[in-house]
Amino acid sequence: MADHTPIFKSWASEWLIRAVIFMNVLPGLLVFGLSTASGPAAAGCYGIEPADVQYSMIVFYASLAGFFALERRFFVFIASREYLIIGTVLQIITSYGCYVTHDLHTLLMLRFMQGMANCVTTSVCLTLVFSRLQTDRAREIGYSLFYGMLLCITAFTTLVTAPIIDAFDYNALYKWMIFMYVPGAVLLVLIMNKVRLNRKAPLYQLDWASYVIYTTALCLIGYILVYGQQYYWWSDNRIVTATAGVVILAAMHIFRQRALKRAYLSLDVFRYRNYVIGVFLILILYICRGAFNITTNYFTTVLGMDPMHLSYILLANIAGIVGGVLYSSRWIVMKRPMRWIWMGGFALLLVFHLWMNFLFASEADASSFIAPLVIQGLGAGMLMAPIIVYAISSVPPHLGGTASATGVLFRFTGFCTSIALVNYFQLYSRKVHYNRFLDLVTSLDPFVMARLEGYKTAVTAKGVPADQAAKIANGLLYRSADIQAQIRFSMDYYYLISCLLVVVILLIALLPYLNRTVINLSNNQPAPASY
DSSP, X not given: XXXXXXXXXXXXXXXXXXXXXXXXXXXXXXXXXXXXXXXXXXXXXXXXXXXXXXXHHHHHHHHHHHHHHHHHHHHTTSOXXXXXXXXXXXXXXHHHHHHHOOOHHHHHHHHHHHHHHHHHHHHXXXXXHHHSOOSHHHHHHHHHHHHHHHHHHHXXXXXXXXXXXXXXXXXXXXXXXXXXXXXXXXHHHHHBOSOOSSOOXXXXXXXXXXXXXXXXXXXXXXXXXXXTTTTTGGGSXXXXXXXXXXXXXXXXXXXXXXXXXXXXXXXXXXXXXXXXXXXXXXXXXXXXXXTHHHHHHHHHHTSOOOHHHHHHHHHHHHHHHHHHHXXXXXXXXXXXXXXXXXXXXXXXXXXXXXXXXXXXXXXXXXXXXXXXHHHHHHHHHHHHHHXXXXXXXXXXXXXXXXXXXXXXXXXXXXXXXXXXXXXXXHHHHHHHHHHHHHHHXXXXXXXXXXXXXXXXXXXXXXXXXXXXXXXXXXXXXXXXXXXXXXXXXXXXXXXXXHHHHXXXXXXXXXXXXXXXXXXXXXXXXXXXXXX
């Protein structure tokens, strides 16, 4: 602390302080998941394509990840309470802009600014969180709980936004977010003293050039991975240009960081073997975690669940995450070798993907998915915090900030890679299975035609014209083919993820004993931009 003045006023109880901090953390987490609350609703509201909805989320993520290293300079220069007010005001302004605009480019610009403002408010809130945790054990449990909240936020966002989407237009979510920011920010300002959470440092020699290079590269990486499939990858000049831009910017970033006396993001973190292992596992975890979206899409497109019922069944996944986080926090506190909990977590994810292969069907009982959803949550909850803590703790304290920010890069890459893989296999795998299903129908033509004729006769008997009845019957046939293609694609992709998980488990088991690093979380705090 910069002085001995208490952070909070004497009349504020500990539970009030914790509740107010949570009220400020929650909107920052929710705003990230708004794009995934309902992709079709967002696309319809703004008149854009589903890929544009995904990219709006990528822009938010890239802005937040790129601004973290630069944000620390502002954080130590501006008093904490004023800094929080600035971040909250920016969030409210950008949320209102997202509410009123219907232009894609304006939306992307606002989401970019929203990512920077979110980094500001989250940085203050997380520093306040760890100021309330005095012992090492409490600090380690705090990290586990925070990353557990990150894992739950997608399902939680679906739960709280489903009633709003059903009653209002999609953009009303941003109006709702404005009212989410105000109470927590006002209460936090009232109970905080005018103190600094860090020693004040002058605001000079800001490395804006590195920030622009790094953030632009992240946005281009997201653009390639989101739109690559839609534009047929490198057969399109836009993807070629974006790829060339990434290569040039990456080279500029590497040479610049090596030349700078005070690097924006030091490359020395890659000299530590355990850190490289940690960020590699983070990448794999996010790819596997992204595959979970296939299950939620199956619930909505095949089983026909609306957002409300989807949110109810996802409560099982949240319960699993809570259980996994509690178990992993205990494991971290006891300083046990990380490889065993890694193997257990990835094994649970493997069980989930194999189990779902047997459950994918055109008709199913929702209750049969509760157990695998709990298992998936347990696996993800057991892995998230231990991997991040292991990676951050593998580097010296002076590289802790760089290690955190670089870890966000790998989480961002894993997130975007998962989107690209799903888009790629969904297009080609569904096309193959769709054509096979129609070929099968053709080979069984007499039987199928008899069924269609029977359906047309039944519909015609109800007063529907014969030509319209034929169109309805053919539509049902193609709808059935599309559903079967979706199911087979889901099974194929989960089989590939299962193979990846088997390889990862074997590598963890067969590699030489991974040195257990000393977890020094008091010096190496994971980045607030840890989505």
